[in-house]
Amino acid sequence: MNAKSILTNLIRRSNYALSPHKVAVEITQNCNLNCPVCPRQFNKITGENMSVEKFRHILDQLPRLRHVLIIGQGEPLMHPNIFEILNLVKSRNIHFTLTTNGTLLSEENIKSMNNVSVVEASIDSPNPQCYKKIRGANLELILNNLKKLKQLKKDVYLRIQAIIMEDNIEDLPEFITFAKNANADEICLFYLISFTQNTDRWESERFKKLDAKLRLTKDLAEREGIKLVATPLLEKPRICTEPWFQPRITLNGDIYPCCYMYITSNPTWQEWYYGVCLNVPQFKYKMGNIFKDSFKKIWNGSDYRLLRETVRKLDDPSLLRPEEINQGRKKIDLKEKFPYCKVCLFKQNCAC
Numbered sequence: 001m002n003a004k005s006i007l008t009n010l011i012r013r014s015n016y017a018l019s020p021h022k023v024a025v026e027i028t029q030n031c032n033l034n035c036p037v038c039p040r041q042f043n044k045i046t047g048e049n050m051s052v053e054k055f056r057h058i059l060d061q062l063p064r065l066r067h068v069l070i071i072g073q074g075e076p077l078m079h080p081n082i083f084e085i086l087n088l089v090k091s092r093n094i095h096f097t098l099t100t101n102g103t104l105l106s107e108e109n110i111k112s113m114n115n116v117s118v119v120e121a122s123i124d125s126p127n128p129q130c131y132k133k134i135r136g137a138n139l140e141l142i143l144n145n146l147k148k149l150k151q152l153k154k155d156v157y158l159r160i161q162a163i164i165m166e167d168n169i170e171d172l173p174e175f176i177t178f179a180k181n182a183n184a185d186e187i188c189l190f191y192l193i194s195f196t197q198n199t200d201r202w203e204s205e206r207f208k209k210l211d212a213k214l215r216l217t218k219d220l221a222e223r224e225g226i227k228l229v230a231t232p233l234l235e236k237p238r239i240c241t242e243p244w245f246q247p248r249i250t251l252n253g254d255i256y257p258c259c260y261m262y263i264t265s266n267p268t269w270q271e272w273y274y275g276v277c278l279n280v281p282q283f284k285y286k287m288g289n290i291f292k293d294s295f296k297k298i299w300n301g302s303d304y305r306l307l308r309e310t311v312r313k314l315d316d317p318s319l320l321r322p323e324e325i326n327q328g329r330k331k332i333d334l335k336e337k338f339p340y341c342k343v344c345l346f347k348q349n350c351a352c
Contacts, residue, residue: 011244012312015305019064019296022246024259026072027055028079029251033101035124035135037163037192037199038073044265049079050251054291056088058249061295067117069097072251073263077104083112090115103137105145110152118157120188121146125168126178134167146182161188164232165199169206172213176220176228187221189214189230193271193351200272202322234349237319240311240341243304253291255298257307260346261285273345276326281334310338320348 011017027050031038059065068089070076076098079085086096097118105119123142125131131139150158160179162168172189179187194200201207214232221228242248242258249255250263261282268279287307288298298304320328328343345351 015308016300017244021066024069024248026251028074030078031075052081071099102142120159124162126174127171150183158184159186160184163192165192166206173216179226186227191351231349237347243308253289255287274322278329
């Protein structure tokens, strides 16, 4: 166990947490694409943007902040004041991770991207035809944008991330060539969250080929010297740390404890896994609102402390089989406080 893991385990022994160094913030719900697998498809999207003043308020509430992840149900570069937001933190020694679909990475925009240390480009297929089907955009244009990004911002860490789905399993090894052409530093492959029964196709013929395709992808990545991070390749459960380290703040200021809680306009959202549907009670995980109360009060309030205690007690060193996961999902009492943590697909490497 390395020093970072030891420190993490020590911190997680307490129900209290230091003011976080990292935060994930949604600054816009505007997007120029209409991807069929996006939660925008079933959510009520307002098309609003977070004001610069509200973003400054968030920074003021987190004095130890060093890194902001700009992510949500919109394309960050659609925000009319995105560069003012990026420039806002120059004097605070804060850096950004920008999650983007890559379509708006023009030369002008790239040159204006100050304080961005990581760019996560969501590219769900390295095949132009398949990509067009999934995202409805021009893959060649995006590849050229990513090349331009690395030319103009050599210090930016470029991560290509993709959702594994039926449409792209055959093309997974081609991501290595795409990443090499884009001068990317890393490829991240993760599972789709099945928000509808139609996308719950774990037992399809294509998914049965996933292991072989991933092994080939891994071999190619090692040969080309490109870092590959893939959820299906993880051999033990992930330890949940975000309730101690990284809150998630929505466009309207609501605070959620982890990246897995998809923020929808309904109290619950459907999660399908091997034919079993769970109505994830996301509103039970709403910890407070940073525009209505102090972050300090919320961060170590009774709900956050109870959540941390709940998460810590659920640590399990073993991976469960799909049938074992669904046995728990069928028995879970959703009326309890923080019930989803007991059957979290993220922890079992089955989503994200």
